[in-house]
Amino acid sequence: DSGVTQTPKHLITATGQRVTLRCSPRSGDLSVYWYQQSLDQGLQFLIQYYNGEERAKGNILERFSAQQFPDLHSELNLSSLELGDSALYFCASSVTSGKTDTQYFGPGTRLTVL
Amino acid sequence: GQQLNQSPQSMFIQEGEDVSMNCTSSSIFNTWLWYKQEPGEGPVLLIALYKAGELTSNGRLTAQFGITRKDSFLNISASIPSDVGIYFCAGRNSGGSNYKLTFGKGTLLTVNP
Numbered sequence: 001d002s003g004v005t006q007t008p009k010h011l012i013t014a015t016g017q018r019v020t021l022r023c024s025p026r027s028g029d030l031s032v033y034w035y036q037q038s039l040d041q042g043l044q045f046l047i048q049y050y051n052g053e054e055r056a057k058g059n060i061l062e063r064f065s066a067q068q069f070p071d072l073h074s075e076l077n078l079s080s081l082e083l084g085d086s087a088l089y090f091c092a093s094s095v096t097s098g099k100t101d102t103q104y105f106g107p108g109t110r111l112t113v114l
Numbered sequence: 115g116q117q118l119n120q121s122p123q124s125m126f127i128q129e130g131e132d133v134s135m136n137c138t139s140s141s142i143f144n145t146w147l148w149y150k151q152e153p154g155e156g157p158v159l160l161i162a163l164y165k166a167g168e169l170t171s172n173g174r175l176t177a178q179f180g181i182t183r184k185d186s187f188l189n190i191s192a193s194i195p196s197d198v199g200i201y202f203c204a205g206r207n208s209g210g211s212n213y214k215l216t217f218g219k220g221t222l223l224t225v226n227p
Contacts, residue, residue: 033214042202042217042220043204043215043217045215056214090156105156105158107154108156
């Protein structure tokens with residue numbers, strides 16, 4: 001158990017819908033990272049937040065957005081869903097955001113878009 | 115963007131055999147990481163490498179940071195059934211304040227008891 005929690009574990013929805021994925025980082029961790037894992041693209045970095053502020057952006061679509069709240073939990077919002085958005089979404093957290101910080105991954109949310 | 119080529123894609127070995135897998139990059143990384151992912155779980159960090167040429171062990175696992183900073187390898191000695199999983203390499207650089215990880219596509223390891 002990494003100490004990072006993600007809900008829900010599974011999510012099935014239809015194209016065009018909007019969903020919210022939630023992540024609670026390890027106690028004391030200020031940085032949260034979101035990743036998407038699909039069979040064809042592998043693990044792709046989406047976005048990072050540090051202490052409530054956006055720190056870095058990766059391959060995140062404009063239909064996707066995220067935020068980190070004052071209690072440090074984070075939410076990833078996916079809208080206008082397409083079939084190709086079906087994937088595992090992982091959240092990771094680290095103490096700060098330094099180059100030697102270990103990122104601890106949550107168990108993921110499996111999103112299926114029908 | 116940066117790409118990591120990880121090989122082999124999959125391995126099927128007998129218990130007790132040694133395993134080697136590697137990653138190469140088109141560009142330089144300042145940090146190399148190796149993760150293992152089991153079904154239904156998120157990746158778990160196995161070894162972190164921070165200096166070119168660094169050789170680090172974690173039990174039966176050994177990893178090295180290539181001197182060109184464009185490659186890394188992971189060895190597993192005397193494999194056991196619980197080594198089964200997908201092994202990912204990941205590279206990280208420190209462009210500005212961006213410490214994002216770039217992952218390889220993974221090596222699926224199957225160990226036959």
